[in-house]
Amino acid sequence: MDEVLRLKEFEERIESGQVIEPKQWMPDRYRKQLIRMISQHAHSEIVGMLPEGNWITRAPSLRRKMALLAKVQDEAGHGLYLYSAAETLGVERHHLIDQLLCGTAKYSSIFNYPALSWADIGVIGWFVDGAAIVNQTMLAKCSYGPYARANLRICKEESFHKKQGYEIIATLAEGTPKQKEMAQDAVNRWWFPTLMMFGPPDSDSPNSAELMKWRIKLKGNDELRQRFIDLTVPQAKAINIKLPDPQIVFNEQTGHWDYSPLNWQEFYEVISGKGPCNKERLKARKQAHENGRWVRLASEAYASKKQIDNLA
Ligand code: BYC
Numbered sequence: 227m228d229e230v231l232r233l234k235e236f237e238e239r240i241e242s243g244q245v246i247e248p249k250q251w252m253p254d255r256y257r258k259q260l261i262r263m264i265s266q267h268a269h270s271e272i273v274g275m276l277p278e279g280n281w282i283t284r285a286p287s288l289r290r291k292m293a294l295l296a297k298v299q300d301e302a303g304h305g306l307y308l309y310s311a312a313e314t315l316g317v318e319r320h321h322l323i324d325q326l327l328c329g330t331a332k333y334s335s336i337f338n339y340p341a342l343s344w345a346d347i348g349v350i351g352w353f354v355d356g357a358a359i360v361n362q363t364m365l366a367k368c369s370y371g372p373y374a375r376a377n378l379r380i381c382k383e384e385s386f387h388k389k390q391g392y393e394i395i396a397t398l399a400e401g402t403p404k405q406k407e408m409a410q411d412a413v414n415r416w417w418f419p420t421l422m423m424f425g426p427p428d429s430d431s432p433n434s435a436e437l438m439k440w441r442i443k444l445k446g447n448d449e450l451r452q453r454f455i456d457l458t459v460p461q462a463k464a465i466n467i468k469l470p471d472p473q474i475v476f477n478e479q480t481g482h483w484d485y486s487p488l489n490w491q492e493f494y495e496v497i498s499g500k501g502p503c504n505k506e507r508l509k510a511r512k513q514a515h516e517n518g519r520w521v522r523l524a525s526e527a528y529a530s531k532k533q534i535d536n537l538a
Contacts, residue, residue, distance in 0.1 A: 236253060245369060246369050246371060259437060260315055263442065265308075265312050266334075269332070272326075273326075274333075275302060276511075281346075290394070294347060304380045308373075311376045314372045335423065339416070339419050339502055343408050344408070345394070345395065345405075348398065349409075349412040356391075357454050358380075360450050360453050362380055365377040373442075395413070420454075422490075424448075424450050424454070427447065427490075459474060471486050
């Protein structure tokens with residue numbers, strides 16, 4: 227079929243809300259954009275295990291340790307669903323992982339900030355998972371079937387993550403003055419980086435227009451950021467936590483909470499490798515990959531032996 231006609235048919239399918247499945251024809255740019263986004267998302271889940279994993283041995287009680295262990299394990303699972311979704315587009319997982327390890331692939335800016343106290347674990351659940359839910363509830367309705375389905379499963383688990391994080395902060399906020407101070411300090415450090423997770427303003431987002439045209443993204447970065455703020459301000463008020471932005475004021479006209487301009491220079495530095503923990507995160511991933519080499523070799527050998535046995 228003629229290329230122009232194929233594209234027209236594809237765009238009609240998208241417009242009518244149909245879901246695209248792996249074996250159906252798709253434009254090269256659609257495939258490339260999905261591989262970029264899904265692989266960045268997968269890397270974010272895997273790198274995102276590091277700041278929290280670092281606190282498993284220091285969790286303040288067995289109950290907290292069990293919840294944190296389960297959460298970090300869930301993040302690994304999300305990475306695996308997402309690498310599988312990316313593979314349906316014809317890329318191999320080891321190529322994507324090589325790109326992460328050699329520093330050419332991006333992962334979420336937020337994981338280049340350090341988790342300095344136990345309260346940071348609460349704030350990561352409350353803010354970071356909360357932001358991820360806002361973004362991924364939209365992606366669960368995107369036009370590419372395997373990515374939409376992966377996000378649906380991920381969101382169910384992220385809801386539990388967010389609740390356990392909010393509960394940690396609510397508990398600290400009702401605790402001793404020192405505990406309250408620790409919670410407030412973590413909120414102060416994570417608030418602005420969390421808002422930047424949604425990506426640059428729409429006016430500076432080179433990918434949004436194309437992604438929205440193909441219903442990979444259904445909403446722009448600014449709309450999702452605003453939704454997260456609108457959901458989170460009342461949650462902070464309910465537990466007497468202050469958000470570190472004096473300009474957060476309810477705007478009667480728009481029905482939304484106004485907020486201060488964000489420091490986009492910081493964002494671009496972090497995503498270009500100059501954030502507080504970029505080097506540490508990559509070093510940890512490289513070491514984990516190296517330490518896991520024997521497992522990969524053993525499973526390959528086992529799979530080959532099974533194949534030979536089946537032929538015999
Ligand atoms: N960090 O044109 P734009 C989680 C890049 S993990 C780094 O607006 P787009 C969790 C962007 O890639 C949640 N880079 O891009 C895990 C682009 O550069 P390239 C992760 C960012 O794609 C463990 C450039 O800036 N979620 O939930 O339209 C524990 C221009 O941006 C970021 C996902 O990955 C950023 N924050 O929109 C707890 C969801 N923002 O690639 C929790 C899937 C922008 O052209 N991804 N950039 O060189 C998306 O929804 C979209 O890709 C984004 C960006 C909203 C992130």
